[in-house]
Amino acid sequence: LSHLGDRRSEYGKIRFMGSIGWAVGSALSAWVLMKLKLGFIFILSAFLLIIPIILSFNLKTGGRSTGKVKNTLRPVFTNRSFIFMLIVNSLVILGLQSYWIFGPMYMKNVTGLTWIVGIATAFSxxxxxxxxxxxxxxSRKFGRLNSIAVGYLAIVMKLLVLSFLKDPLSIVLLHSIEFFAWGIYYPASIITIGSIIEEEYLSTAQSIFATSFTVIGGTLAGLIGGILIEKIGMFWMFRVMALLSFTGFLMFLIFRGKIWCGSLMIRDHTVDHPGK
Structure with a gap:
């Protein structure tokens, strides 16, 4: 992560917390589908959403626009740009997360699934x-917002390819493609969120909010994926999720030049400051 420069500590923290949210969401969705009634997950999601909202009133956010850390009490969830990026991110999570657990479970005649997943993880x-x-x-050459768009397209293309392949061994290659796209998309999107909030500083309050959102998104995505597999089949489920991810991509293209933070218009900092 050294190439991220002075942002690597913020990105590393969010990447770690996001991974926890991803794992927890996956585990919750699998457990709920096996043990609990479907409606319980919506109650749990609502509860998880309340926590960061409460904390956002009490935790102070930081900013570095003047070179000094300043404290404010502005509620995080009232920032429209931050909410917009989280919504778009959640659409991508829906597209990716849905098959992570349930796809291999529903593949028939798969031998050595543990080895396949292990190899895929190493490649990923x-x-x-x-x-x-x-x-x-x-991002240094074309701008960070364009980099996010490229990552989006790679994710959508991966889902479309997955929907037409029948060979279970292709999971190795496709996991690698997914993580390549994730590597392009994820750091760019997190840094962009950081640029929107308090002059490129991602605070603890926002970290908690983003992590909770990831847990909710991962949990609901796993449930939606499992239900769609039952109702329409796995490969049509991939196509539906590709459409959802593409919807997120279109939303980003439409609004990426008009991401508003109050009355301040945030533009791609990479374009304005090529060295940053």
């Missing part, structure tokens, strides 16, 4: 770092 780690490096080069 390498490809994610390649994607992050690609994001670094691409």
């Amino acid at each position: 780690a390498v490809f994610e770092m390649l994607g992050m490096r690609t994001e670094h080069i691409f």
